Amino acid sequence: MATLGSFALLVALALTVYNLFAGTMALRLIATGQPSRVAPDRLADTARRAGIAGFAAVSVAVFALVWSVFANDFSITYILEHSNRALPGAYKFAALWSGQEGSLLLWAWLLAAFGFVLRLTHKTDVKLYAYAGTILAAVQTFFLAVVNFAAPPFALMKGAVPDDGNGLSPLLQYPEMVIHPPMLYLGYVGFTVPFAFALGALMMRYPGEKWIKITRVWTLVTWMFLTLGIFLGMHWAYAVLGWGGYWGWDPVENASFMPWLTGTAFLHSVMMQERKGMMKSWNVWLIFTTFLLTLLGTLLTRAGLVSSVHAFAQSSIGTWFWVFMLIVLAVCIFTYVLQRDHLKSDQQLESLVSRESSFLFNNLVLLAACFVILWGTLFPILSEYVQGSKVTVGPPFYNRVAVPIGLFLLFLTGVGPLLPWRATSLRAIRRNFIIPSIALWGTAIVCMIAGARPWKDGAFDSGNFYALVGFSLSAAVFAAIASEFLRGAAVIAKQTHRNLFAATVLLTRRNTRRYGGYIVHIGVVIVIVGLAGAAFNHNEEKELGVNDTISVGPYSLKCVGFTQDSNLNFNSEYAMLDVYRDGKKLFQMTPEKRVYLASQQPETRVAIHSVVGWDLYVVYEGTNPDTGQPIIKAFLNPLVSWIWAGVVFMVFGTFVALAPSATPATASLRVPATQPVTAEAALKGGD
Amino acid sequence: MRTGSRSIFWIKSAQAVLLAVAVCFSMGAGNSSERFTDLGHRLMCTCSCAQMLGECNHVGCPESGRMRNELSAAIASGASDKEILASFSAKYGATVLAAPTTKGFDLVAWIAPFAVFAAALLGTILLVRHWSIGRTAAAQEANPAMDALREKIRRETDSGNEGDI
Numbered sequence: 001m002a003t004l005g006s007f008a009l010l011v012a013l014a015l016t017v018y019n020l021f022a023g024t025m026a027l028r029l030i031a032t033g034q035p036s037r038v039a040p041d042r043l044a045d046t047a048r049r050a051g052i053a054g055f056a057a058v059s060v061a062v063f064a065l066v067w068s069v070f071a072n073d074f075s076i077t078y079i080l081e082h083s084n085r086a087l088p089g090a091y092k093f094a095a096l097w098s099g100q101e102g103s104l105l106l107w108a109w110l111l112a113a114f115g116f117v118l119r120l121t122h123k124t125d126v127k128l129y130a131y132a133g134t135i136l137a138a139v140q141t142f143f144l145a146v147v148n149f150a151a152p153p154f155a156l157m158k159g160a161v162p163d164d165g166n167g168l169s170p171l172l173q174y175p176e177m178v179i180h181p182p183m184l185y186l187g188y189v190g191f192t193v194p195f196a197f198a199l200g201a202l203m204m205r206y207p208g209e210k211w212i213k214i215t216r217v218w219t220l221v222t223w224m225f226l227t228l229g230i231f232l233g234m235h236w237a238y239a240v241l242g243w244g245g246y247w248g249w250d251p252v253e254n255a256s257f258m259p260w261l262t263g264t265a266f267l268h269s270v271m272m273q274e275r276k277g278m279m280k281s282w283n284v285w286l287i288f289t290t291f292l293l294t295l296l297g298t299l300l301t302r303a304g305l306v307s308s309v310h311a312f313a314q315s316s317i318g319t320w321f322w323v324f325m326l327i328v329l330a331v332c333i334f335t336y337v338l339q340r341d342h343l344k345s346d347q348q349l350e351s352l353v354s355r356e357s358s359f360l361f362n363n364l365v366l367l368a369a370c371f372v373i374l375w376g377t378l379f380p381i382l383s384e385y386v387q388g389s390k391v392t393v394g395p396p397f398y399n400r401v402a403v404p405i406g407l408f409l410l411f412l413t414g415v416g417p418l419l420p421w422r423a424t425s426l427r428a429i430r431r432n433f434i435i436p437s438i439a440l441w442g443t444a445i446v447c448m449i450a451g452a453r454p455w456k457d458g459a460f461d462s463g464n465f466y467a468l469v470g471f472s473l474s475a476a477v478f479a480a481i482a483s484e485f486l487r488g489a490a491v492i493a494k495q496t497h498r499n500l501f502a503a504t505v506l507l508t509r510r511n512t513r514r515y516g517g518y519i520v521h522i523g524v525v526i527v528i529v530g531l532a533g534a535a536f537n538h539n540e541e542k543e544l545g546v547n548d549t550i551s552v553g554p555y556s557l558k559c560v561g562f563t564q565d566s567n568l569n570f571n572s573e574y575a576m577l578d579v580y581r582d583g584k585k586l587f588q589m590t591p592e593k594r595v596y597l598a599s600q601q602p603e604t605r606v607a608i609h610s611v612v613g614w615d616l617y618v619v620y621e622g623t624n625p626d627t628g629q630p631i632i633k634a635f636l637n638p639l640v641s642w643i644w645a646g647v648v649f650m651v652f653g654t655f656v657a658l659a660p661s662a663t664p665a666t667a668s669l670r671v672p673a674t675q676p677v678t679a680e681a682a683l684k685g686g687d
Numbered sequence: 688m689r690t691g692s693r694s695i696f697w698i699k700s701a702q703a704v705l706l707a708v709a710v711c712f713s714m715g716a717g718n719s720s721e722r723f724t725d726l727g728h729r730l731m732c733t734c735s736c737a738q739m740l741g742e743c744n745h746v747g748c749p750e751s752g753r754m755r756n757e758l759s760a761a762i763a764s765g766a767s768d769k770e771i772l773a774s775f776s777a778k779y780g781a782t783v784l785a786a787p788t789t790k791g792f793d794l795v796a797w798i799a800p801f802a803v804f805a806a807a808l809l810g811t812i813l814l815v816r817h818w819s820i821g822r823t824a825a826a827q828e829a830n831p832a833m834d835a836l837r838e839k840i841r842r843e844t845d846s847g848n849e850g851d852i
Contacts, residue, residue, distance in 0.1 A: 243742040394785035
C-alpha cells in the first residue's frame with residue numbers, strides 16, 4: 001500500500017503539473033491568438049481532464065493511507081507515530097490528519113476535490129473556469145510537491161518494524177477531533193476557489209460581477225465550514241483541556257480566526273460590488289489576503305515560528321511555505337498593477353451615514369481585528385528580533401485590544417441594517433434607532449441591577465464592563481434585526497392574511513440572502529452573549545475524600561466514591577459525584593482521568609452538565625502526591641451553551657442564505673433610497 | 688412649543704438614564720481583593736503548556752504548583768503587584784508575563800493596534816469624503832455612451848445567473 005500511495009502521489013503531481021502548463025499555454029494561445037499545432041480549446045480541455053484525473057490519483061493515495069492505518073502497517077513511519085492496534089476505528093480514520101504529513105495529504109486531497117467539482121462544472125463559463133482551474137492547479141502543484149518531497153506520508157521506517165504503534169495523541173481521542181480538522185481544512189482549502197476566480201477574472205479583465213456571483217456559493221460554504229471548524233475546536237478545547245475555557249488566543253486558534261475575519265469582510269463587501277459596482281480593488285485584495293492568511297497560519301504553526309499547544313513539530317516545510325507565499329504575493333501584486341485600471345469603481349459613496357458606509361466601516365473593523373491578532377501572534381518574533389528576547393502575547397493583551405474592537409463590530413452589526421442605501425435623513429435615523437436604543441439602555445440597567453456591574457470589590461473590572469457592554473449591544477442588535485423582520489412580516493401578514501410567523505417565513509423565503517444574513521447575525525449575537533458570560537465564571541477546587549462535598553453556585557457535589565476501569569486503549573480513574581441543589585439530589589457526574597497505554601500520556605475527561613443559564617463543569621485533576629487525596633475542581637460557567645446555540649443559528653442562517661429566493665432578488669432596485677425596509681421590499685425581495 | 692416640550696422630555700429621559708447608571712455603578716462596590724486570581728491571570732505557567740498560571744491544571748505539571756506557592760507567598764509578604772510581576776520576570780524571564788509590559792519596545796505592542804485602527808478609521812472617513820466630492824465632479828463629466836456600454840456588458844455577462852442569489 002505504501003508503494004501504491006507513493007506512486008499515486010507522483011502520478012497526481014505529474015497530472016497537476018500538466019494541468020498547469022497545458023492550461024497556461026492554452027490560455028496564452030487564446031489570449032494572443034497565435035497559431036498552433038493543437039487547437040487551444042482542445043489543449044485547455046486536456047488540461048481540465050488531467051485535473052480531474054489528478055483528483056482520482058490523490059484519492060487513491062488517501063485510500064492507501066487510510067487502508068494502511070486500519071491494516072496496522074507500522075512499516076510506514078507516519079502510521080507508527082500516529083496509530084496503534086487498540087485505537088478505535090473512528091480515531092484510526094482521524095489519524096489521517098493527526099500529523100503533519102497526513103494533514104498535508106488531506107489538504108491536497110480536499111483541494112483536488114474542490115478542483116474536481118470546479119472542472120466538472122466548467123460549462124458555466126468555460127474561459128473563466130479555465131483560468132480558475134489553471135490557478136488552482138498551480139496551488140495543487142505546490143501541495144503535491146510538498147507531500148511528495150518534503151513531508152511524504154508514505155515514508156518507510158528504517159530497521160525492524162515494531163509490533164505496535166505509538167498511538168494517537170490522547171488529546172485527539174475525542175469525538176470532535178474526527179470532524180473538527182476536516183471542517184477547518186474545508187474552510188482553509190475552500191478559500192482557494194474564490195481566490196482562483198478573483199485572480200483569473202483579473203488576469204482576463206473579466207467584465208461585470210459574474211465571478212463574484214459564481215463564487216458566492218463557494219465562499220459561503222467555505223465560510224460556514226471554517227466557522228464550524230473554529231467552533232468545534234473551541235468545544236474540543238472546552239471539553240478536553242480541562243481549564244474551563246474554550247479560547248486561549250493560541251497561535252493555531254489565531255491562525256484559523258484571521259482568514260475567518262477577512263473572509264467575513266469579503267462576504268460583506270462583495271455586496272457593494274454586486275449592487276453598486278464599488279470596492280472592486282478592495283474585494284480582490286480581500287480574497288487575496290484571505291488566501292494568503294490560510295497559508296500564513298499553516299506556515300506559522302508548522303515552521304515552528306511560534307510556540308503553540310497544537311503546533312506541529314518544527315520542520316523544513318516552513319521554507320516551502322515561505323517561498324510559495326512570496327510567489328503568490330508577487331503574482332497577486334504583478335497582476336493587480338497590470339490590470340488595476342479594470343477595477344475602477346462604477347459608483348462612489350454619497351454619504352458617510354449610509355448602508356454603503358456601514359459596509360466600509362464593517363470591513364475596516366474586521367480588518368483591524370485581523371491586524372490585532374496577526375500583530376499579537378507575530379510580536380514575539382518581532383520582539384526577539386529587536387530586543388533579543390521573546391515576550392508572551394497572551395489573553396490579557398487580546399482582551400484589552402481585540403475585545404473593544406469586537407464590541408465596535410457588534411455595534412456596526414446592529415447599525416448597518418438600519419441604514420438605507422445611498423443616504424439618509426436625521427428623521428429616518430431617529431425612527432430606526434429608537435427601539436434598539438431602548439433595548440440597549442434597558443438591558444444595561446437590568447444587567448446592572450442584576451449584579452453585572454463594571455465594579456468589583458471597589459475597583460473597575462474590565463471583564464464585567466465588557467460583559468455589560470456586550471449584553472447591552474447584543475440586545476440592541478437583536479432588537480434591530482427583530483424589528484427588520486417584524487416590519488416586513490407585518491406588511492405580508494396584512495396583505496396575505498397570514499399569521500405573523502407564517503408571514504416571517506414567507507418574508508425570509510422571498511429574500512433568503514438578506515434574511516439568511518440576518519439569521520447569521522442573530523447567531524453572532526447569541527454567541528457574543530455566551531462569550532460575555534465568561535466574565536462571571538467562577539470555580540472551586542478541593543481535595544475530596546468519600547462523603548466530602550464541594551459547593552459551586554447553587555450546586556453541592558458530594559463524592560460517593562472513586563473507581564477504575566480499563567480497556568485495551570487506556571486505563572481510567574473517575575470520581576462519582578452526586579449533585580445536589582437545595583438539598584435535593586439531581587444527577588451524578590463522573591469526571592475522568594485516563595492514561596493511554598500506547599503513549600503512556602494522561603488525559604482529562606471533563607464532566608459537563610449544561611443548562612440554558614450555565615454549565616456545571618467538573619474536572620478530576622488527579623491525586624495530591626502529598627496527601628493522597630483526589631483533587632476536584634468545579635466550575636460554574638454562565639451562558640456557555642449560548643455559544644454552541646449561536647453557531648447553530650449561524651449555520652442555519654448560512655443555509656437559508658444559500659437557498660434560492662422565491663422571487664428574484666433584484667426587485668429592491670426599485671425601493672426608494674430613504675427607506676431601509678419598505679412594504680415593497682418585503683414583498684418582492686432585494687438584498 | 689411642541690418641539691420644546693419634546694426636547695425637555697429627551698433631556699429628562701437622558702438624566703434619568705444617567706442617574707440609574709450612576710446608582711447601579713455605585714451599588715455593591717467593595718474593597719476586598721482577589722489579587723491571587725488577578726495575578727495568576729497575568730502570569731504564564733512555564734511548563735510549556737502555553738496556559739496562564741491561574742488556569743494551568745494539567746496532571747503532574749512540574750511548575751504550576753511551585754509557582755502558585757511563590758505567588759501566594761509574595762502576596763502574603765505585602766509586595767505590590769508591580770513588584771511581584773517584576774520578581775517573576777527576573778526569575779523566569781520576560782515570557783512569564785502573559786502580556787507585554789508598557790516599557791521600551793514592548794509599548795509598541797500596545798500602541799500599534801490602536802494607531803493602525805485610528806489611521807484606518809481616519810483614512811476611511813477621508814476616502815468617503817473624497818468619493819463624495821469626486822462623485823459630484825464625475826457627475827459633471829458623465830459619459831452616457833460609456834455608461835451604456837458598461838451596463839450592456841454587465842447585462843450580457845451576468846445573464847443566466849439571476850434569481851439564485
